[in-house]
Amino acid sequence: MRLLKAGGIALGVGLLLVVAGAAGLAAYGWRPAIDPVDPPAGFDPALVETGAELASIGNCGTCHTAPGGKPFAGGLALPTPFGTVYTTNITPDPETGIGRWSEAAFGRAMREGVDRAGRHLYPAFPYDHFTLVSDADNQALYAFLMTRQPVAATAPANDLPFPLNQRFVLAGWKLLFLQPGPYTPDPAHDAAWNRGAYLAEGLAHCGACHTPRNLFGAEEKDRRFAGGDAEGWHAVPIGSLSPAPVPWTAESLFHYLRDGWHGQHGTAQGPMGPVADSLAAVPEDDVRAIAAYVASVMGLPDAEARKRGDALAAATADPAGPGTRPQSAGSQTIAAAVPAQDPGAAIYAGTCAACHESGRPSPFGGLDLRLSSAISGDSPANLIRIIRHGVPAASGARGPIMPAFAAALSDRQLAGLLAYLRGRFSDRPAWTGLDDAVRAARDGEVAAAAAASH
Template sequence: MRFLRAISILLTLAVIAAVGFLLIGWRSEIPPDNRAANAQYPPDLVAKGAQLAAVGNCIACHTEPGQEAFAGGLPVPTPFGTLYSTNITPDPETGIGRWSEAAFVRAMREGVDREGNHLYPAFPYDHFTWVTDEDNKALYAFLMTREPVKATAPANDLVFPLQFRPLLVGWNLLFLREGGMQPDTLQSEEWNRGRYLAEGLGHCGACHTPRNSFGAEDRNHHFGGGEAEGWQAYAINASSHSPVPWTVDSIAFYLRNGWHELHGVSRGPMAEVTGNLGLLPDSDIRAIATYVASVMGEPSPERKEKGERLTRSFGNGGANITTAALDENKASADLSGHPGAAIYGAACATCHESGRPQPYGGLNFSLSTAVNAPNPQNIVNVVMFGLPPGDGQPSAVMPAFGNMLNDQQVADLLGYLRARFSDQPAWTGLTDLVAKTRSGEYPVTVLASDGIERAPKNVGAKE
């Protein structure tokens, strides 16, 4: 009898807790605004919204390759299944054409849509809480003046029970940072502006910070490196593996131009970022660079000295390249008999040892973060799928070698690059990684070098 009573009490408490949980997370529907999509917005406000949408890289996630801009439907793979981005054009039936500005702001700050449904944090509202009222107004004006597109995204395909959106209340309680950014009075106005753009609308940490088992950013390893669309987003803190340390000047140049002579060309999802940032004024680019450089911190004396040596050797458009410089990190053992040496000589050396300056020449691998990174996925992607050209304009380009080299040959080539141009330990499991990348088991999104037009996914991979 006591046992049954205890069970009854526990079940009652569980029901009460569940009801309380749902009540905490319940959000009412915001009435539709049938005039929103036809309202008139000042041109300067729309232009400002365009710049802000570029900072947020909104078009990248909310556009399916080959389809209308902002119409949604892009599959977003996660460890918990596949999400599909939503239509954010002002279509009244399938988009946000009936959303009031209040509904838009709630989505940005609370991750809740107009109808009261919780949004999945693949939409980085945990960063967008920092967006000011003024900037939200401009973003809203920009989106409401896009071409309406009638398009419904496919249903999300998530593991049970994550289809039940009220569960996101728990995620929000644990990880959602509420409230606007509080300026750091000890830092400059430029630094605070950069922090606002990078940590807020720019949501840099969404890619460049590792995630925990709940899919939230690991705040103990801020900017410590993450993953996006089959690419490694490199660490952009003190643990950066860039052979030449980044500076404010080099970050600003890279963000503005999509390349830097000592760091190479942006590729993968980062190509979209640098492509979209072209709309920003130089002052905002500089502010982001100032903030990110401060997070990276001052390099160690040893790393700084090595970077200066590499800069003397490879700076000035490669005009100072010497035989010694080409073998900056060459191991003491003779690598001439390495199985990847002949492949490198035939496929890579002509471009990567030519001294032809960036962005059209191949970066010498002594400068390559990909070759020095702990995870070889990026260099696998580049070798397999190349760097497609930009659409209708001069751009960096690299051929894909996935159809010319088999899995073992690619692995041999990468092992040689690591041994010759890096002082890091050898990668393991390369052949298996190449095979899974080729087959699509590890899906990779391949982009043109300008980042604006997406190249076909899995270029050269077996279907």
């Protein structure tokens, strides 16, 4: 009886501690509401133009626009390991958007991840990067958003389990992982490098995708740019662990970020596609600054990697000039060399070789697959998605295209093709668990489609 009583007392004390801890965290995380204002008007056009460029660097329109929805009206489903978060309406609609937000309320959301009403925002909105943005740039972003077309639209409720659906827990997350800004220039580097660091680490939030995350969903700062996952795609490492067969340079990064394509690296797909689309609309100097900073983070390749890259670049070079579509052997040669017992090779010869071995320029010829980071990377996730969904034609622009094979290939056939591509066009170890990876990709697409139709 004494043991039962002691156990009850211990349980009661434990519950009290949990309640007290929760109450303390809620008190610590409390933020006051900021009074609403009348929708402002009369912004300086030059300030709005600057804000438009900054919004493109931050890729704001992509995340805050649902498929088929109005620009910046929110409602896009963002899948996370913890559940689905839906982006909010950031048009100046006074009831469902940010039309009654003051500039101070907007700045607090960017710097602290707290909305006008005092609610903590989920870090799917990357305020852990946006905290670095300067007051002047926040002012320009505010001017741009407040001059968009107001849209009355309310995002679906987030689909998160308890206790993650209780926003006070975000105060604890911030206590552990949020390092307040703004950005402080590094005197050891010149102005261009600091501009690139400010943009890449801040508004462009490159690390949000390209850095691994811990069990709490926070970036592992000691593994910055070591690769991560985003929306079912693998964001490849952009440091010394980059899988690119030909090492990146500041110049190749610039063209890839600006054009969404580079002849030695292929086309920007998945979440990188909209990034390149957005960066095409910003000043060239800013894109060059981002590229120079990222290249400096990558560092110079070692002698062996440089030697292999130079040899591969020479072997795949197009006589028309650098950065253009590489030449390769004819598809008939490949088809004739296919081992009859290798179904992956037969699929490649029948569906891939005609483009990837043709030597034709983009958009009618494909990348020489010896140059493919999707094939040489640690994860098959990107290659699975590219094969399943292809590379859609860009509206109004010349660029690479590729048909989708989701309906043409079974899961087993796709796994066989993946194994063949990895073995033939990469010197990296064979992928394991391809059947599971293909199944997981397909199941993830089904779940994402269900969340998007919520």
